[in-house]
Amino acid sequence: MEENRTPLLERVEYYENCPGCKMDRLKQEQTGAPYMLLSFIWIVSLCTALQIASLFPFLYFMIRDFHIAKREEDIGFYAGFVGSSFMVGRALTSLFWGVVADRYGRKPVILIGIFSVVVFNTLFGLSTSFWMALSMRFLLGCFNSLLGTVRAYACEVCKEEYRALALSVVSTSRGIGLIIGPAIGGFFAQPVEKFPNLFAESSIFGRFPYFLPCLIISVYAVGVLFACKWLPETLHKHAGKQNETADPYDISELSSNESGRKDNVVELEDRQIHKPNLFKNWPLMSTTIVYCIFSLQEMAYAEIFSLWALSDKKYGGLSFSSEDVGEVLAISGFGLLLFQLLLYPPVEKRLGPLMVTRLSAAISIPLLSGFPYIAMLSGVVLHLVINLASILRNTLSVSLVTGLFILLNDAVPQSQRGAANAISITAMSVFKAFGPAGGGALFSWAQKRQVASFLPGDQMVFFVLNVIQFIGLLLTFKPFLAEPRS
Numbered sequence: 310m311e312e313n314r315t316p317l318l319e320r321v322e323y324y325e326n327c328p329g330c331k332m333d334r335l336k337q338e339q340t341g342a343p344y345m346l347l348s349f350i351w352i353v354s355l356c357t358a359l360q361i362a363s364l365f366p367f368l369y370f371m372i373r374d375f376h377i378a379k380r381e382e383d384i385g386f387y388a389g390f391v392g393s394s395f396m397v398g399r400a401l402t403s404l405f406w407g408v409v410a411d412r413y414g415r416k417p418v419i420l421i422g423i424f425s426v427v428v429f430n431t432l433f434g435l436s437t438s439f440w441m442a443l444s445m446r447f448l449l450g451c452f453n454s455l456l457g458t459v460r461a462y463a464c465e466v467c468k469e470e471y472r473a474l475a476l477s478v479v480s481t482s483r484g485i486g487l488i489i490g491p492a493i494g495g496f497f498a499q500p501v502e503k504f505p506n507l508f509a510e511s512s513i514f515g516r517f518p519y520f521l522p523c524l525i526i527s528v529y530a531v532g533v534l535f536a537c538k539w540l541p542e543t544l545h546k547h548a549g550k551q552n553e554t555a556d557p558y559d560i561s562e563l564s565s566n567e568s569g570r571k572d573n574v575v576e577l578e579d580r581q582i583h584k585p586n587l588f589k590n591w592p593l594m595s596t597t598i599v600y601c602i603f604s605l606q607e608m609a610y611a612e613i614f615s616l617w618a619l620s621d622k623k624y625g626g627l628s629f630s631s632e633d634v635g636e637v638l639a640i641s642g643f644g645l646l647l648f649q650l651l652l653y654p655p656v657e658k659r660l661g662p663l664m665v666t667r668l669s670a671a672i673s674i675p676l677l678s679g680f681p682y683i684a685m686l687s688g689v690v691l692h693l694v695i696n697l698a699s700i701l702r703n704t705l706s707v708s709l710v711t712g713l714f715i716l717l718n719d720a721v722p723q724s725q726r727g728a729a730n731a732i733s734i735t736a737m738s739v740f741k742a743f744g745p746a747g748g749g750a751l752f753s754w755a756q757k758r759q760v761a762s763f764l765p766g767d768q769m770v771f772f773v774l775n776v777i778q779f780i781g782l783l784l785t786f787k788p789f790l791a792e793p794r795s
Contacts, residue, residue, distance in 0.1 A: 327545055327546050328414070328542035328544060328545075329465075329544050329546065332465065332466065332542070336467065336468050339468060342471045343466055346466040346541070347466075347475060349540050350462065350479060350482070351482045352482075352533050352536060353419060353423065353537065353540075354459050354478070354482035354486070355482045355483075355533075356423055356529060356530050356533045357423075357426075357453060357456055357459065357483070357486070358485070358490065359489065360426055360430045360490060360523075360526050361486070361487060362491050362611055363490035363493055363494040363526060364391070364392070364433075364446075364494055364519075365612060365615055366494040366498065366634065366635070367522070368388045368391060368392060370499065370518075370519075371391075371519050372387045372391070375387075387439060388749070389749055391439070392749075393742040393743070394444075395446045395447070395450035396450060396738040396739070396744075397738070398446070398447040398448065398449065398450025398451040399450040399451070399453070399454050399734065399735075400450075400735050400736075401735075402451045402454050403731045403734040403738060404731045404732060406418050406422075406455075406457070406458065407457050407458065407728040407729075407730060407734075408727070410457075410458045410461065410731075411724065411727040414542050414544045415458050415461065415465075415542060415544060415727070416541075416542045418455070418727075419455060419458060419462070419540065420534065420537055421452060422453045422454065422455035422458075423455070423530055423533050423534045423537065424452075425448070426449070426453060426526070427534065429446075429448050429449035429453075430445075430523050430526055430527050431527045432445045433523055434517060434519055434521070434522070434527075435523075436519075450738070454731070456483065456730070456734050457727065457729075457730030458730065458731075460718060460730045461718065461726035461727045461729075461730050462543060463479050464476070464718045464726060466541075473657045473658065473715055476714040476715050477654060477657070477711050480707050480711040480714060481645060481707060481711075483707075483710075484645050484703060484706065484710075485645055488638045488639070489642050490526070491615065491635070491638055492636075492638040493526065493635075494522045495635035495638075496635045497525060498519050499519070501514060501518065508521075545724075587721065587725060590720060592716070592792065593729055593732070593733075595790045595791050596713055596720060597732060597736050598736070598789075599781055599784045599785055599789075600710070600713045600733055600736075600737055601737050602740070602777065602781035602784060603670070603709055603713070603778070603781045604737040604740050604741050605741065605744055606774055607710075607741075607744075608740075608741040608744025608748070609744045609747055609751070609774060609777070610677075610702075611744070611748075612744060612749055612752075613748045613749075613774070614699075616752045617680075617752065618634045618637070620756070622684060624759065624766065624767075625681060625684050625756075625768075626767070627683075627684055627695065637692075637696055637699050641696070641699040641700050641702075644703075644704065645700065645707060648708075653708055657712065662713070662715040663716060663785065664712075665708055665709070665711070665712040666708075666709050666716075667786075669705040669706070669708045669709035669712070670709055670781055670782040671782060673705045673706070673778055674775050674778055674782075676698065676702055676705070677771045677774055677778070678771060678772075680698065680767075680771050681766070681767045681768045681770075681771055683695055683698060684767070717729065717730065717733055751769075751773055752767075752770055754769075755767055755769045
């Protein structure tokens with residue numbers, strides 16, 4: 310095997326001034342997981358995720374203060390547009406940023422995305438009208454299409470045996486950001502009312518009551534922007550032409566075949582010159598579709614959970630305060646962090662990414678079915694059970710997405726990884742754009758049918774979430790989902 314592999318590897322030229330070649334050499338010298346590079350991935354992924362859902366706890370009150378809704382019942386209608394505008398912007402530009410990342414490098418796209426958080430997230434907190442808030446969130450989505458690029462980057466900074474760990478870092482950091490972001494929004498919105506001894510009515514936080522949570526996230530983004538100065542590039546650039554070397558993953562795949570070595574080399578070189586059409590890559594497309602279904606369910610759940618927890622017990626809710634919700638989300642984030650970093654990599658190595666995705670989806674269905682009955686509890690028991698259920702639910706959701714990340718990145722070579730991830734982010738953003746509006750509308754409708762004979766009240770909400778989850782689970786099986794590369 311070694312005799313056949315060595316000549317093929319020697320055919321791959323290394324260029325001293327190529328960042329991709331330098332990264333390949335660095336990976337060859339690695340004796341373990343590249344924890345320093347993974348820490349960069351962690352902070353960048355967290356930065357991209359914090360601002361996505363941080364507005365949900367205070368968006369209702371923000372729209373109310375804009376006085377654009379003529380009736381209180383119309384507030385949710387306008388809030389849905391603001392909540393979805395980020396995803397619309399990201400859907401429109403993700404493919405563009407993916408192509409830019411494949412042509413000019415991962416690092417420039419990452420820096421632009423982080424800088425957009427600093428600018429547009431800050432301006433969103435300073436919004437004085439509905440249209441300003443809507444446009445700032447839309448522009449933030451247009452320029453902050455980082456998730457696909459970061460996922461591609463994570464696959465390229467470590468050896469194949471650590472790829473699951475790298476993508477787990479991306480999904481864990483993203484999952485924690487989607488939890489901690491709303492917690493920040495819930496704790497620090499309207500600080501003059503919550504902390505009158507610290508913030509005066511005449512201060513900027515009195516004039517702009519939703520600025521503080523946005524400022525906290527933007528300050529973090531500034532720190533990440535400076536830290537990314539040391540972020541190494543991974544894209545191959547040879548004499549002004551990029552990605553003309555072979556993807557190491559393709560090399561190992563083709564060199565493992567003992568017969569027909571010369572044909573394999575020709576095939577490998579031809580693959581680099583004539584890139585296949587990504588839209589005809591069914592392993593990529595099928596994985597993307599499944600990812601979209603689960604993403605729709607995830608975004609709807611994120612919107613519904615806060616509404617359900619804050620609603621009164623007479624409507625089937627938990628009668629929680631915004632601080633209680635923030636506490637549950639913070640605890641869930643810590644539990645998620647421990648599981649994904651310590652337990653997910655060995656579980657994925659033993660079961661494989663597809664089986665982890667299927668198990669996570671299957672276990673989530675009975676778990677969500679039990680959520681309406683948690684509202685019957687009270688006191689310490691209620692807080693204990695909802696925290697455990699929330700930790701388990703978020704852990705399963707992130708494990709599911711991580712498995713799909715691995716399948717998606719395995720479906721393409723490095724030269725198309727940015728564009729492939731961009732396609733998935735574009736499609737996912739379209740689905741997620743319906744999540745907040747659809748989840749809010751579903752919850753509002755369910756609240757009005759408390760005495761229905763079939764699935765009354767919030768039982769209908771979690772039933773619909775489970776239907777979406779079940780559809781996604783079915784699509785993970787053949788003949789629909791095609792696994793990339795054996």
